[in-house]
Amino acid sequence: MLTFFDYSLSARLQAVADRVAAGSIVADIGTDHAYLPLYLVKSGRCPRVVAVEVAPGPYQRAVAAVRAADLADRIEVRYGDGLQALQPGEAGTVVMAGLGSLTQQAILAARPQVRQKLEYLVLQPQGKVEPLRRWLAAAGWCLVDEELVFEEGHYYFILVARQGKSPAYSDIEWQLGPLLLKHRHPLLAGYLRRKMEKLAIAIDQMASSQKAAARLQREQFITKLKEIQEVLSWLQNVPRLSQQ
DSSP: OOOOOOOOOOHHHHHHHHTSOTTOOEEEETOTTTHHHHHHHHTTSOSOEEEEEOSHHHHHHHHHHHHHTTOTTTEEEEESSGGGGOOTTSOSEEEEEEEEHHHHHHHHHHOHHHHTTOSEEEEEEESOOHHHHHHHHHTTEEEEEEEEEEETTEEEEEEEEEESOOOOOOHHHHHHOHHHHHTTOTTHHHHHHHHHHHHHHHHHHTTTOOOHHHHHHHHHHHHHHHHHHHHHHHHHHSOOOOOO
16 A cells, blocks of 8 residues: 655646656656656656665655655665766656756766667756757757746746757847747746846946946846847737647
8 A cells, every 4th residue: 555645746846747758767867855756657657767866865765755655666766976877778768857057967968878878858957047958959959848937936947858950049049948939938028027127137236337347247238138128029029829
């Protein structure tokens, strides 16, 4: 008999789970409490998940949660550093949620023999997303889906990629998400307004500075603010495309 467990996910993790291909074997890197593996298996979306955690405390919590749910035969919790804990071809999809953008990039770069055998990546990075988008393209991955989630006052980007040649995107597409822009995601306007507010504050704060570096950065911020204003105007005046 299964011990009671609440398998509901936060909006952020639910959006990640929804983008995992049904029937795939998943490796969840940085699993923490193993919420995502437990949901993927319990919901029937995935037959097996390898949950990887490098921090001792979260690793022990993940082990305890999987045992409590009586799912140790379908969820294997491993203590290890990123893809180092996997063998090539062992999983078809790698999920990373909540890790920093540069950390995710480093994890993927460190074990190319595992990465090259994967079918899909489902990534929810923290911090700047643009460098990760560009790195994926350079490493031979193509974005096939993007999502934007607003939860508890924060915006979260989710990237889904598969192996293949990436289209050439403009700088603003790399920055904001080419597929989010293509489909005119309904949350994108709010995200852009928040960015504009932060830029406007920074521009005002640097207005009185006499330092050359500060003046240069202020001009760069003004240029970026104008670019975002143009995108926001476009979003508000063009009907949103269907994602079909």
